[in-house]
Amino acid sequence: AGAPAPPWLTDLNPEQRRAVETTDGPVLVLSGAGTGKTRVLTTRIAHILEQRLTQPWRVLAVTFTNRAAREMRERLGAMIGPVAESVWLGTFHALSLKILRRHADLVGLRDGFTILDADDQLRLLKQLMADANIDTKREPPKVLMGILQRWKDRGLTPDRVPADDVKTAAGRRARDLYGRYQARLLELNACDFGDLLLHTLGILQGHPDIAGQYQRRFDYILVDEYQDTNVAQYLWLRLLAAGHRNLCCVGDDDQSIYSWRGAEVGNILRFETDYPGAAVIRLERNYRSTSMILDAASGLIRHNSDRLGKDLKAAGAAAADPDAAPVKVRGLWDGEAEARWVVEEIEALGQGANGPNGGAGDGGAIAILVRASFQMRAFEERLMACGVPYQVVGGPRFYERLEVRDALAYLRLIAQPDDDLAFERIVNTPKRGLGEASLQTLQRCARDRGVSLLVAAADLADGDDLKPRARKALAGFVADLARWRERVPTLPPSELCATVLEESGYAAMWKADKSPDAPGRVENLEELVGAVAEFETLDAFLEHVALVMENEGKGATARVTLMTLHAAKGLEFDTVFLPGWEEDVFPHRRALEEGGQASLEEERRLAYVGLTRARRRAFISFAANRRIFNNWQASLPSRFVDELPDACVEKASDTGLYGAVTAGFAEEPGGWGTRHPRRTLTGAGAGAGNGAGNGSGRLAPGTGSWKARDRTGEGSDLAVGQRVFHQKFGYGRVLSNDGGKLAVDFEKAGRKTVVAGFVEAA
Numbered sequence: 169a170g171a172p173a174p175p176w177l178t179d180l181n182p183e184q185r186r187a188v189e190t191t192d193g194p195v196l197v198l199s200g201a202g203t204g205k206t207r208v209l210t211t212r213i214a215h216i217l218e219q220r221l222t223q224p225w226r227v228l229a230v231t232f233t234n235r236a237a238r239e240m241r242e243r244l245g246a247m248i249g250p251v252a253e254s255v256w257l258g259t260f261h262a263l264s265l266k267i268l269r270r271h272a273d274l275v276g277l278r279d280g281f282t283i284l285d286a287d288d289q290l291r292l293l294k295q296l297m298a299d300a301n302i303d304t305k306r307e308p309p310k311v312l313m314g315i316l317q318r319w320k321d322r323g324l325t326p327d328r329v330p331a332d333d334v335k336t337a338a339g340r341r342a343r344d345l346y347g348r349y350q351a352r353l354l355e356l357n358a359c360d361f362g363d364l365l366l367h368t369l370g371i372l373q374g375h376p377d378i379a380g381q382y383q384r385r386f387d388y389i390l391v392d393e394y395q396d397t398n399v400a401q402y403l404w405l406r407l408l409a410a411g412h413r414n415l416c417c418v419g420d421d422d423q424s425i426y427s428w429r430g431a432e433v434g435n436i437l438r439f440e441t442d443y444p445g446a447a448v449i450r451l452e453r454n455y456r457s458t459s460m461i462l463d464a465a466s467g468l469i470r471h472n473s474d475r476l477g478k479d480l481k482a483a484g485a486a487a488a489d490p491d492a493a494p495v496k497v498r499g500l501w502d503g504e505a506e507a508r509w510v511v512e513e514i515e516a517l518g519q520g521a522n523g524p525n526g527g528a529g530d531g532g533a534i535a536i537l538v539r540a541s542f543q544m545r546a547f548e549e550r551l552m553a554c555g556v557p558y559q560v561v562g563g564p565r566f567y568e569r570l571e572v573r574d575a576l577a578y579l580r581l582i583a584q585p586d587d588d589l590a591f592e593r594i595v596n597t598p599k600r601g602l603g604e605a606s607l608q609t610l611q612r613c614a615r616d617r618g619v620s621l622l623v624a625a626a627d628l629a630d631g632d633d634l635k636p637r638a639r640k641a642l643a644g645f646v647a648d649l650a651r652w653r654e655r656v657p658t659l660p661p662s663e664l665c666a667t668v669l670e671e672s673g674y675a676a677m678w679k680a681d682k683s684p685d686a687p688g689r690v691e692n693l694e695e696l697v698g699a700v701a702e703f704e705t706l707d708a709f710l711e712h713v714a715l716v717m718e719n720e721g722k723g724a725t726a727r728v729t730l731m732t733l734h735a736a737k738g739l740e741f742d743t744v745f746l747p748g749w750e751e752d753v754f755p756h757r758r759a760l761e762e763g764g765q766a767s768l769e770e771e772r773r774l775a776y777v778g779l780t781r782a783r784r785r786a787f788i789s790f791a792a793n794r795r796i797f798n799n800w801q802a803s804l805p806s807r808f809v810d811e812l813p814d815a816c817v818e819k820a821s822d823t824g825l826y827g828a829v830t831a832g833f834a835e836e837p838g839g840w841g842t843r844h845p846r847r848t849l850t851g852a853g854a855g856a857g858n859g860a861g862n863g864s865g866r867l868a869p870g871t872g873s874w875k876a877r878d879r880t881g882e883g884s885d886l887a888v889g890q891r892v893f894h895q896k897f898g899y900g901r902v903l904s905n906d907g908g909k910l911a912v913d914f915e916k917a918g919r920k921t922v923v924a925g926f927v928e929a930a
């Protein structure tokens with residue numbers, strides 16, 4: 169008291185400051201992107217500790233990703249120093265794991281239990297389905313796994329699955345499998361990701377004394393990205409905060425993008441009911457983006473009907489920028505052209521900033537945010553070809569690669585001898601001469617005796633149930649594992665990892681492999697050994713892997729970051745590229761086909777999240793042709809492009825002459841020709857006429873948008889049976905014509921859906 173307030177506090181605006189200083193009782197901060205919610209949370213922790221309201225280990229803060237937790241800890245450290253280290257800060261999963269490790273026995277797990285990843289979960293479920301004679305063709309394991317996980321998201325153990333969910337035979341089968349799946353996990357001394365929460369919840373609900381301990385332990389609880397919590401997480405929070413109710417949640421309903429993973433935006437609405445007297449604070453000033461970007465994002469999200477509704481004003485340094493550029497929207501020929509354009513723009517940004525007054529260094533952080541990971545490949549290749557350093561976050565993840573998973577299975581089995589899934593994965597990898605029959609004998613033996621596969625293997629190696637060759641192979645494998653395990657206490661984990669890869673013959677297997685991808689796999693194994701070196705114990709490493717598998721990649725600082733829109737939540741970049749704004753890509757086809765209005769609105773929120781990541785520049789692009797799973801498809805610009813307010817966008821297209829898909833875009837003279845030789849093939853002269861028939865009714869007709877102009881409807885009167893020519897697919901006959909969207913039976917390419925603008929009568 170008496171000392172002047174620290175700058176991190178006085179830098180806040182009055183509403184933010186109120187959210188920080190209202191430390192007692194429930195607080196909900198509900199506000200739009202970039203208004204400083206995360207900053208408020210971080211500052212609030214600093215304030216609580218600085219005021220000595222409690223000790224750091226009595227503060228519990230939940231972030232949405234491990235990466236966000238890392239960042240928050242760093243900022244906190246910068247404000248208040250090393251005490252930041254002791255705050256309980258992490259994702260729901262990481263924090264649950266911390267609690268679960270202390271009470272594992274209460275849910276039937278033993279010390280050192282393993283956490284299965286998605287792949288192992290699926291393998292386990294498949295085995296159980298096979299045992300129960302369930303046809304995996306009729307009921308795909310992935311779908312069933314989804315059902316099980318949604319139950320877990322709702323905090324439902326098998327015995328609590330509501331009657332409504334098991335009215336059908338399929339529902340009952342799923343519940344029975346769920347029960348068996350959970351039982352089997354316990355046998356394996358393992359749990360899956362959803363269990364981290366579910367088990368912790370079970371402990372807190374079933375043991376009031378323990379719940380009481382934690383309620384007294386955590387004096388302050390804080391939650392970021394509250395709009396994306398699911399029911400299990402909600403119950404978890406409610407239990408932990410039950411005593412003191414010092415719970416502060418921040419969120420934005422417009423950024424709720426995880427309903428497919430069980431998130432319930434209703435948790436926000438329920439907050440005031442559950443915590444009567446809660447302080448509800450709204451922040452309206454956006455400190456992140458230019459007003460151009462903000463207006464574009466606000467204009468877009470206004471098309472959603474299901475929202476609480478709030479307006480944002482640009483207020484930060486970016487807002488004051490008199491040269492704020494409009495959002496650049498660009499149509500391109502195909503995915504490759506799109507990647508070329510994006511990387512050209514990136515290179516131009518770098519040059520601009522490196523000019524004489526290039527104080528901004530290299531033009532700042534850049535992100536390419538995609539709707540689906542398949543979109544990444546084209547950008548990766550182009551960035552690589554141009555030598556632009558980039559990182560992929562949450563893409564084809566390192567720990568999910570085959571060779572890495574195999575190596576991890578060795579380590580898991582060393583750490584956890586009951587891990588049958590790991591055992592199965594590697595018992596004959598590399599080949600040890602164990603045939604199918606021997607492995608079946610092994611499985612049967614383990615099941616009959618109720619022991620792990622490893623124990624069964626040790627027994628069989630001594631008995632005479634197996635042929636000598638198999639017996640010898642098993643004995644060798646069992647002995648290897650025992651030897652490696654002995655070395656765990658003395659050998660640094662990375663050395664152990666290297667030893668195991670060498671002695672098992674696994675590394676040699678890939679070194680001897682002649683296939684083109686083998687060298688890369690060897691490199692990945694080397695990389696893995698390097699990754700293990702960052703950890704002091706094998707267990708710590710395996711735990712880390714389990715957690716990052718579910719979340720994101722490494723936090724390296726390359727200039728360009730490539731990631732999915734979902735992974736970009738909460739982050740910010742100077743420049744953001746948003747490619748693939750096409751119908752069926754974004755909004756995603758699945759959302760359009762299955763989910764109705766609600767899914768479409770979630771896609772729109774995702775677009776809003778994407779745009780609001782940008783501080784200074786945003787680029788949106790779409791391609792007229794797209795190869796999706798090896799099929800070429802003509803595509804239409806996303807309806808979201810149309811929904812952007814004209815005043816804050818600048819549109820251009822390379823493909824104007826190809827058809828009405830992009831009609832209305834200003835054509836860029838000289839921007840094509842040599843680079844797009846295909847252009848001449850379509851017969852540009854005729855193309856404009858034919859192409860005008862896009863006429864797709866679902867693209868917001870009558871909105872007076874730029875796309876509706878120039879539409880003459882010619883293409884849409886191609887009759888069924890008409891012979892047509894398409895530049896890529898050749899000759900074919902029209903099977904149906906749905907307002908300019910044609911189904912054509914091509915003579916060579918087979919049946920395809922194309923836009924009328926891309927074919928000519930032949």
Ligand code: ATP
Pocket residue numbers: 179180181184199200201202203204205206207208420423454455456484737738739740780
């Ligand atoms: P999102 O909804 O995207 O998660 P958010 O509401 O969490 O956004 P922050 O990330 O906390 O917003 O803040 C956005 C940016 O604005 C950050 O760069 C932050 O440092 C800055 N900022 C927040 N509040 C202020 C302020 N009062 N003065 C200056 N800058 C601020």
Ligand code: MG
Pocket residue numbers: 205206207392738
């Ligand atoms: Mg945030």
